[in-house]
Amino acid sequence: xxxxxxxxxxxxxxxxxxxxxxxxxxxxxxxxxxxxxxxxxxxxxxxxxxxxxxxxxxxxxxxxxxxxxxxxxxxxxxxxxxxxxxxxxxxxxxxxxxxxxxxxxxxxxxxxxxxx
Amino acid sequence: xxxxxxxxxxxxxxxxxxxxxxxxxxxxxxxxxxxxxxxxxxxxxxxxxxxxxxxxxxxxxxxxxxxxxxxxxxxxxxxxxxxxxxxxxxxxxxxxxxxxxxxxxxxxxxxx
Numbered sequence: 001x002x003x004x005x006x007x008x009x010x011x012x013x014x015x016x017x018x019x020x021x022x023x024x025x026x027x028x029x030x031x032x033x034x035x036x037x038x039x040x041x042x043x044x045x046x047x048x049x050x051x052x053x054x055x056x057x058x059x060x061x062x063x064x065x066x067x068x069x070x071x072x073x074x075x076x077x078x079x080x081x082x083x084x085x086x087x088x089x090x091x092x093x094x095x096x097x098x099x100x101x102x103x104x105x106x107x108x109x110x111x112x113x114x115x116x
Numbered sequence: 117x118x119x120x121x122x123x124x125x126x127x128x129x130x131x132x133x134x135x136x137x138x139x140x141x142x143x144x145x146x147x148x149x150x151x152x153x154x155x156x157x158x159x160x161x162x163x164x165x166x167x168x169x170x171x172x173x174x175x176x177x178x179x180x181x182x183x184x185x186x187x188x189x190x191x192x193x194x195x196x197x198x199x200x201x202x203x204x205x206x207x208x209x210x211x212x213x214x215x216x217x218x219x220x221x222x223x224x225x226x227x228x
Contacts, residue, residue, distance in 0.1 A: 002159045002161065004159065040220070041220065042120070042217075042218040042219055042220045042221070043205070043207075043216075043218040045215055045216070045217075048215065056215065090160075103147070103148065103209050103216070104150065104162055104165050105150075105162075105216060106159075106162070107152075107159045107160040107161075108159055109157065109158055109159045110159075
């Protein structure tokens with residue numbers, strides 16, 4: 001157990017659906033992240049939130065919309081996705097973005113998303 | 117864009133064998149190197165974080181070394197066991213936001 005949970009673990013959706021992925025961390029951390037892992041590719045950073053403010057948005061299409069209502073919760077809202085968005089979506093948290101040199105991140109188990 | 121390379125991509129070893137794999141990264145603007153162990157359907161689990169040139173870390177049968185001047189890290193597993201089967205990810209933190217850039221991982225299978 002890493003202290004980071006994600007729901008749902010699996011999600012199948014059509015291209016016209018709207019769904020949300022949820023991440024919760026129980027570690028008292030101040031930074032949270034969304035990563036995407038497509039088949040045979042490295043983990044790609046999508047968004048970074050620090051103290052509930054978005055600090056990074058790595059050229060992610062607007063059909064992905066993150067929300068961080070408090071430091072323990074992170075959502076990824078999905079709408080009008082494409083089949084190529086099918087991937088594993090991982091959430092992570094870390095104590096702080098800037099105070100720790102190492103910025104160790106703790107990961108959730110991921111949501112396996114399939115877009116039909 | 118930081119380029120983190122891991123080799124080999126996959127590896128099969130017999131139970132009891134020792135093995136090692138490599139992570140290569142640009143040595144400029146380096147802050148830290150992370151090794152993660154990722155079993156299928158589970159969360160990536162942090163193994164080591166190393167920040168200084170010459171760092172060596174050990175946890176049980178697994179150890180790692182870091183050379184920041186030449187830009188590489190080795191992960192060693194001594195006497196591999198089937199439960200060591202997993203993907204081993206390397207990530208480097210750099211830049212003002214200390215973001216992690218991941219390699220593609222080395223998938224290790226230990227055959228009984």
